Amino acid sequence: MKWKLSLLKEMGVNAIRTAHNPAPPMFYDLCDEMGFLVMDEIFDGWMRKAKMDYGAQAFNDWWERDMTEWLERNRNHPSIIIYSLGNETKGEIAKELVAKCHQLDPSRLVTSGHSASEYMDVFGVNGGSEKQGFYQKERPLKPFVATEAPHTWQTRGYYRTKTWFRDGYPNKGQQPFALPDLTQEEVFSYEWAPRDQWVNRKQHFNSSYDNAMVRISARKNWELMRDLPWYSGHFRWTGFDYYGEASYVHGGWPFRLFMGGALDVAGFEKDLFYFYQSQWTKKPMVHILPHWTHPTLDKGTEIPVWYILTAMRLSFL
Numbered sequence: 001m002k003w004k005l006s007l008l009k010e011m012g013v014n015a016i017r018t019a020h021n022p023a024p025p026m027f028y029d030l031c032d033e034m035g036f037l038v039m040d041e042i043f044d045g046w047m048r049k050a051k052m053d054y055g056a057q058a059f060n061d062w063w064e065r066d067m068t069e070w071l072e073r074n075r076n077h078p079s080i081i082i083y084s085l086g087n088e089t090k091g092e093i094a095k096e097l098v099a100k101c102h103q104l105d106p107s108r109l110v111t112s113g114h115s116a117s118e119y120m121d122v123f124g125v126n127g128g129s130e131k132q133g134f135y136q137k138e139r140p141l142k143p144f145v146a147t148e149a150p151h152t153w154q155t156r157g158y159y160r161t162k163t164w165f166r167d168g169y170p171n172k173g174q175q176p177f178a179l180p181d182l183t184q185e186e187v188f189s190y191e192w193a194p195r196d197q198w199v200n201r202k203q204h205f206n207s208s209y210d211n212a213m214v215r216i217s218a219r220k221n222w223e224l225m226r227d228l229p230w231y232s233g234h235f236r237w238t239g240f241d242y243y244g245e246a247s248y249v250h251g252g253w254p255f256r257l258f259m260g261g262a263l264d265v266a267g268f269e270k271d272l273f274y275f276y277q278s279q280w281t282k283k284p285m286v287h288i289l290p291h292w293t294h295p296t297l298d299k300g301t302e303i304p305v306w307y308i309l310t311a312m313r314l315s316f317l
Helices: 002-011 025-034 059-074 093-104 132-136 218-227 246-250 271-280
Strands: 015-017 037-041 080-087 109-113 123-125 144-146 231-234 286-289 306-309
Touching (some): 002 025, 002 271, 025 037, 080 093, 093 109, 218 231, 218 271, 271 286
Parallel strands (some): 015 037, 037 080, 080 109, 109 123, 144 231
């Protein structure tokens, strides 16, 4: 665990959301030691979101006891700066949850991941904070943090020059931010397997050019946070790839992982890692992408080359 946290520290991360459940005691001890800030989250849903989940089987009978034990265990950790009580859920129970949290620890603010914001101290928004329309509204009356944004998908070592949106562009419901294609025609045509071997159309590897997303690129999300004084910060989904959601998001077997992380499950850095490092640290660095050897490309094919760096100018001699 300390090794994984050290990789996030190297990327420049200063805050972690424990989505969507509390972490083991060792995690909080390490965050205290290493200087991370923590949004400590206890619940996912306050009602059923999946057949056998906590919301369906235990929430109504156990939430008060579980919340009490959680707060009494964790409230003395200096790394914890805010509590999160739920994720993409709803219900009048939110008022009781917030009151109980304030009773047991009146020293910290309370938020949620896009759940019953009217009862929360801090306005937490997940994917909704990626929509253009969100920024065309009036400034939030409460402190705002993007609790789950941006959602970009990238496979280490794979590139596409054509922009990809999960739900297409334009899309009236998702309201994505436009991002031009890098080339008129796609340069990279290779895949993990021939398409006739796929069992689902979702089974393609996503681009590491920061041009594969749900609604907004990592760069655009960063620009909004940088330029808007009321945008307190964001928790991207995710730091690491993880086992799960491969069927829902990526079409199922043989895919087993969600590919939204800035690092893969083995801890190898994706290009996105270096983008955040260039913005979140003061360490001099430069990262050039992509690599030069690509299957199916003819010799001499021109490809877009990006460089990520902390300086203002890069010279090739």
